[in-house]
Amino acid sequence: MKKIYLLGNELNPTPLRVFIKSLKQAPYMASNYLYDMRRYLKHSSTLGYGSKNKLRARIIAIYHNVEKGLSLPAPRPGFGESNLSYLLSAIDLYLSRYGVDEFLQAPASALSAYVDFNRAAGNENFPERERILKTIDRIGVASPECGGTVLLTKAQIRAATQNVGAEFFTSRCSVRQYSEEDVSDEDIVEAVRIAQKSPSVCNRQTCKVYVIHTKEQIKRVLDFHGGTRGFGEHVNKLLVVTNKLSSFWGASERNQCWIDGGLFAMSLLLGLHSRGLGACSLNWSKDSSVDREFRKIVEIGDDEAVIMLVAVGHIPESLKVALSHRMPIEDAVCFC
Ligand SMILES: Cc1cc2nc3c(=O)[nH]c(=O)nc-3n(C[C@H](O)[C@H](O)[C@H](O)COP(=O)(O)O)c2cc1C
Incomplete structure (x- = not known):
């Protein structure tokens, strides 16, 4: 009795219990943060752009600045001199390491759109003119639709959205009952295509989405995961959503991988919903030891971070889902 009084319990701890817990938790948390930091330092581009993935991520970030500039209400002819110079140097480095490939179509198209924009504005004397023209010439713009800007109308966007009511979004729910019907690869691919449209x-x-499709491997991974007791055996496809740490750099981007990953995962859930499939998110709130072990049973790149898993299956004719009551709207929106 004395012990209970001194420590309280898990739900209602005394200050002594909180103190003892903090002594235990602090080193455990520190070792997990350290694991994340080591992985980020090793795999992100913070210390340089030594791999193809890293250099690609850097080139995308810079050429996208050109596209963003071109999409502003009134771009200034000749904008972005230092950005262009950096982009051209990064492309030169890429060309020297890997040669011309499909990836370079988008940056070359963005550069080509930049040239067109300047010429249309009567500015033949734009920054880095010779280097830009030489680079475009070397890569060749075979797919101009890969980079630059797209002209849209309000009517086009309205036509695409007017039939999508709030019900599409509010009818999505976590489904933990599935029929025996097999989920087709096509359904998964189309859902991933929708997820690819997520902002990043x-x-x-x-x-990236890894699709685990054999019963044995699904069971193995779900047993390891431990969050699908009572429905795991009916899961038809198991998706592992990952993101590459190599696409990020610097301390300020240390959490960006999970932000982009979360947005992607949400679109994936809506994509699966649009195909009439049932899905349930499965957390990857795991400590470093579980994360290490997982990499031994699912072959993902060492530079990839697991965002979450998604259980997928066809929906039975009728089913119960958890009500998952939502908080009042005032808790989620604040007009300041
Ligand atoms: C990142 C994430 C991880 C989740 N992990 C699990 C899980 O491991 N097992 C499970 O049954 N549900 C899991 N869920 C589902 C949530 O319980 C569910 O989304 C929430 O209650 C809201 O219900 P709804 O999805 O039906 O709207 C997870 C949801 C998210 C977003």
């Missing part, structure tokens, strides 16, 4: 920082878009 500077358009870096390095999220």
Whole structure:
């Protein structure tokens, strides 16, 4: 009795219990933060752009600045001199390491759109003119639709959205009952295509979906995960959503991988919903030891961080879902 009085309990701890807990938790948390930091330092581009992925991420971020500039209400002819110079140097480095490839189509198209914009504005004397023209010539712009800007009308956007009511979004729910019907690869691919349209920082878009489809491997991973007791055996496809740490750099981007990953995962859920499939997010709130072990049973790149898993299956004719009551709207919106 004395002990209970001194420590309270898990729900209602005494200051002594809080103190003892903090002594235990602090080193445990520190080791997990350290694990994340080591992985970020090793795999992100903070210390340089030594790999293809890293250099690609950097080039995307810079050429996207050109596209963003071109999409402003009134771009200034000749804008972005230092950005262009950096972009051309990064492309030169890429060309010297890897040669011309499909990836370079988008940056070359963005540069080409920049040239067109300046010429249309009567500015033949734009910054880095010779280097830009030489680079475009070397890469060749075979797919101009890959980079630059797209002209849209309000009517086009309205036509695409007017039939999508709030009900599409509010009818999505976590489904933990699935029929025996097999989920087709096409449904998964189309849902991923929708997820690919998610915004990502500077358009870096390095999220990936691993589709686990054999019963044995699904069971193995879900047993390891531990969050699907009572429904795991009915899961038809198991998706592992990852994002590449190599696409990010510097201390300020240390959490960006999970922000982009979360946005991607949400669109993926809506994509699956649009195909009439049932899905349930499965957390990857795991400590470093579990994260290490997981990499032994699912082959993902060492530079990839797991965002979350998604259980997928066809929806049975009728089913119960958790009500998952939402908080009052005032808790979620504040007009300041
Ligand atoms: C990142 C994330 C992880 C989740 N992990 C689990 C999980 O491990 N097991 C589970 O049954 N549900 C899991 N869920 C589902 C939530 O319980 C559910 O989304 C929430 O209650 C809201 O309900 P709704 O999805 O039906 O709107 C997870 C949801 C998210 C967003």
